[in-house]
Amino acid sequence: xxxxxxxxxxxxxxxxxxxxxxxxxxxxxxxxxxxxxxxxxxxxxxxxxxxxxxxxxxxxxxxxxxxxxxxxxxxxxxxxxxxxxxxxxxxxxxxxxxxxxxxxxxxxxxxxxxxxxxxxxxxxxxxxxxxxxxxxxxxxxxxxxxxxxxxxxxxxxxxxxxxxxxxxxxxxxxxxxxxxxxxxxxxxxxxxxxxxxxxxxxxxxxxxxxxxxxxxxxxxxxxxxxxxxxxxxxxxxxxxxxxxxxxxxxxxxxxxxxxxxxxxxxxxxxxxxxxxxxxxxxxxxxxx
Numbered sequence: 001x002x003x004x005x006x007x008x009x010x011x012x013x014x015x016x017x018x019x020x021x022x023x024x025x026x027x028x029x030x031x032x033x034x035x036x037x038x039x040x041x042x043x044x045x046x047x048x049x050x051x052x053x054x055x056x057x058x059x060x061x062x063x064x065x066x067x068x069x070x071x072x073x074x075x076x077x078x079x080x081x082x083x084x085x086x087x088x089x090x091x092x093x094x095x096x097x098x099x100x101x102x103x104x105x106x107x108x109x110x111x112x113x114x115x116x117x118x119x120x121x122x123x124x125x126x127x128x129x130x131x132x133x134x135x136x137x138x139x140x141x142x143x144x145x146x147x148x149x150x151x152x153x154x155x156x157x158x159x160x161x162x163x164x165x166x167x168x169x170x171x172x173x174x175x176x177x178x179x180x181x182x183x184x185x186x187x188x189x190x191x192x193x194x195x196x197x198x199x200x201x202x203x204x205x206x207x208x209x210x211x212x213x214x215x216x217x218x219x220x221x222x223x224x225x226x227x228x229x230x231x232x233x234x235x236x237x238x239x240x241x242x243x244x245x246x247x248x249x250x251x252x253x254x255x256x257x258x259x260x261x262x263x264x265x266x267x268x269x270x271x272x273x274x275x276x277x278x279x280x281x282x283x284x285x286x287x288x
Contacts, residue, residue, distance in 0.1 A: 021090070056098060181251065183250050184251075247271055
């Protein structure tokens with residue numbers, strides 16, 4: 001029986017999905033290799049930086065196209081479409097891989113720019129204990145890492161690209177070190193010990209055993225993120241586990257003044273007020 005026009009069109013859409021899948025398999029592998037060549041220690045060829053950003057945009061566009069076609073097939077052409085869950089999973093994994101590679105690439109660019117600017121200032125090369133803006137950690141090593149992350153984020157200077165979505169753009173806001181969230185976990189010693197051993201943080205996050213019943217740390221975000229989003233992330237992590245008995249206090253950094261605030265007494269008082277399993281966000285502007 002001759003195929004209907006609708007069936008032939010559905011089959012052509014299916015072929016487009018498969019074509020994009022094959023493109024993504026090859027391109028993301030090459031993209032990963034290119035991103036790995038970008039390190040803070042090496043010179044950053046402008047052409048390679050532009051190439052990586054263009055490839056990532058194309059990868060995102062292809063994945064969006066696949067999703068749009070799938071929605072069309074599952075709706076209007078459902079009778080001619082048989083979903084391939086394995087292929088869908090592989091496409092999703094390729095998207096996550098590309099996104100992670102690109103995030104590390106952009107952070108490396110930030111590091112490189114910060115290093116270059118630091119070379120222009122002798123003062124920037126010498127971090128003295130008295131100059132550390134926010135004594136959040138007991139360990140000097142962790143405190144210096146914290147300052148280093150602050151410097152990188154403060155030196156962030158992305159060029160707004162017209163071909164990127166608004167949510168992907170970043171702008172420098174002077175005197176406003178964004179994308180940092182301080183955190184405190186408090187509770188039974190055994191639970192704190194287990195959490196310290198089991199928690200898996202990202203490359204630029206920091207954590208420290210601050211006392212027998214406390215862990216302190218900082219999340220260094222590679223994108224703009226709201227305090228409520230961080231709070232929900234912690235709640236999901238704690239739910240349904242023994243860690244649900246812990247308290248978690250979050251302190252998003254909103255301004256340079258926050259880095260010089262004495263928060264010790266406020267943190268202690270707030271933790272005493274909190275109940276087991278509670279996750280609370282403490283804002284400097286309303287609580288200090």
